[in-house]
Amino acid sequence: MRLRHPAPLSSATLRRALWLGLAAFALALPAAAQEPPAQAPAPAKDPAQKDGAKKADAKQDEADSKVPLDEIRRYVAVYNAVKQAYVEPVDDRKLMHSAIRGLLFDLDPHSVYLDKAAADDFDEQARGAYDGIGVELQRQPDGSLRVISPIDDTPAARAGIKAGDLIVAIDGKPFKADEGDSSGPLRGEPGSKVVLTIVREGRDKPFDVPVTRETIRVASVRSRMLEPGYGYLRIAAFQADTAADFESQLEKLKTQAGGNLRGLVIDLRSNPGGLLTSAVQIADDLLEKGKIVSTRGRIAISDAEFGATPGDRLSGAPVVVLVDAGSASASEVLAGALRDNGRARVVGSRTFGKGSVQTVLPLDNGDSVKLTTARYYTPSGKSIQALGIVPDVALHPGKDATNGGRTGYSEANLPGHLRGDADDAPGTNAGEVLEGDAPIAAALAELKKPAVAQAGEGAAKR
Numbered sequence: 001m002r003l004r005h006p007a008p009l010s011s012a013t014l015r016r017a018l019w020l021g022l023a024a025f026a027l028a029l030p031a032a033a034q035e036p037p038a039q040a041p042a043p044a045k046d047p048a049q050k051d052g053a054k055k056a057d058a059k060q061d062e063a064d065s066k067v068p069l070d071e072i073r074r075y076v077a078v079y080n081a082v083k084q085a086y087v088e089p090v091d092d093r094k095l096m097h098s099a100i101r102g103l104l105f106d107l108d109p110h111s112v113y114l115d116k117a118a119a120d121d122f123d124e125q126a127r128g129a130y131d132g133i134g135v136e137l138q139r140q141p142d143g144s145l146r147v148i149s150p151i152d153d154t155p156a157a158r159a160g161i162k163a164g165d166l167i168v169a170i171d172g173k174p175f176k177a178d179e180g181d182s183s184g185p186l187r188g189e190p191g192s193k194v195v196l197t198i199v200r201e202g203r204d205k206p207f208d209v210p211v212t213r214e215t216i217r218v219a220s221v222r223s224r225m226l227e228p229g230y231g232y233l234r235i236a237a238f239q240a241d242t243a244a245d246f247e248s249q250l251e252k253l254k255t256q257a258g259g260n261l262r263g264l265v266i267d268l269r270s271n272p273g274g275l276l277t278s279a280v281q282i283a284d285d286l287l288e289k290g291k292i293v294s295t296r297g298r299i300a301i302s303d304a305e306f307g308a309t310p311g312d313r314l315s316g317a318p319v320v321v322l323v324d325a326g327s328a329s330a331s332e333v334l335a336g337a338l339r340d341n342g343r344a345r346v347v348g349s350r351t352f353g354k355g356s357v358q359t360v361l362p363l364d365n366g367d368s369v370k371l372t373t374a375r376y377y378t379p380s381g382k383s384i385q386a387l388g389i390v391p392d393v394a395l396h397p398g399k400d401a402t403n404g405g406r407t408g409y410s411e412a413n414l415p416g417h418l419r420g421d422a423d424d425a426p427g428t429n430a431g432e433v434l435e436g437d438a439p440i441a442a443a444l445a446e447l448k449k450p451a452v453a454q455a456g457e458g459a460a461k462r
Contacts, residue, residue, distance in 0.1 A: 100113050107371075110356060116367055133155045133194065133216075147163055149163045155211045156211060159210070164325075165199070174197075193211070196209045196211060218239065223249035231264045232267065235266065237274045238271070265443045266344070268323050269324040270324060271331040272326065274330050276295075278330065280306045291340075293379070320446050321335045324432060325431035346392050349431035355375055385411065386418065387412070388410065388411070393442075397435070
């Protein structure tokens with residue numbers, strides 16, 4: 001799930017954090033880079049305690065503002081040693097870029113430095129049109145790329161790329177751990193070809209998959225009637241226009257049903273997420289009242305709460321949300337909001353468990369920093385970070401599913417992931433990928449159950 005910072009940050013804004021990170025990177029001090037933030041003081045119970053809390057905050061701010069001179073000296077020493085003694089000349093700009101990437105590399109799997117080209121590509125994906133193969137990826141510590149999910153009806157999906165696949169080389173070139181945005185070679189002119197070397201669980205050896213690039217225009221929402229009165233909406237990703245497309249497709253279904261739907265299946269399988277605001281808008285379309293999601297971070301600007309406004313576009317008709325192991329981030333926000341408010345039942349498999357918010361901070365040179373700035377919480381106050389959403393009704397893959405539908409990965413499996421409230425709770429294992437039409441049929445059957453029975457079962461589980 002991502003947000004964009006409203007204005008560019010000057011390089012001076014990040015200088016103090018940058019120098020600290022450069023020192024930690026150059027000296028390979030992951031403990032410093034991963035040191036948890038100080039805990040906020042407990043809420044004050046009287047004026048004296050409030051004054052004490054303010055003083056404590058001031059001291060913490062003062063401590064945070066001190067420039068770590070010893071660390072900077074170490075960094076400069078290492079920098080000079082590389083410049084003077086490395087076997088080949090090293091460009092200053094290349095050294096600095098490596099150091100900056102290292103500053104973010106050990107924070108968590110979703111924080112990354114984006115040069116201008118990568119930042120532009122990132123924006124294009126949010127707008128729903130770009131040149132590439134159409135796949136959502138997660139960079140691994142060794143530089144390889146884990147497939148979160150292929151996007152519907154794109155070259156990657158048509159070539160048979162599956163959620164959980166590991167891309168270990170592009171056009172025969174393996175990845176390096178420190179090369180930054182290693183997904184760049186997947187972009188290219190429409191009609192050009194790229195060969196992906198894939199490692200897939202259940203296959204003995206890596207294998208090559210040729211894919212032809214094209215302009216990806218992601219239709220993030222599709223719809224159809226399942227039966228008279230019962231509609232189906234597929235949301236493939238949350239982009240800038242997804243909420244408007246959802247409303248348009250919903251009205252189309254209502255017209256086909258003669259004015260009102262008797263029920264709706266919302267399919268979020270293998271939806272990797274996207275823009276938080278789009279997920280919030282769709283939840284608001286189906287809720288009369290209640291919280292939708294809240295975010296909490298270290299700084300006040302990261303704290304927010306979103307609530308529903310009156311007006312349910314389905315007039316209370318039952319809703320079932322279909323999810324699986326590839327449903328992540330904004331998908332989990334929508335599923336959690338509808339379930340916690342008693343508006344929908346969740347059917348499928350345990351979701352991915354990405355409960356963090358990334359803010360894109362543009363820099364004044366055209367580059368950007370994609371930084372994890374907050375955790376999000378469902379209306380019940382629960383974090384799904386590294387846990388995921390456990391469905392009300394569990395479904396399992398068919399016997400012919402690739403590797404039995406198991407992906408073997410989730411947020412909890414990613415190296416350096418943020419700890420969750422229930423990170424080590426029993427059952428935090430990864431869910432399963434649910435492909436094909438059988439899960440839709442199961443969701444429809446659940447949708448047609450009497451509303452009273454659904455509500456009672458849901459209350460018992462919550």
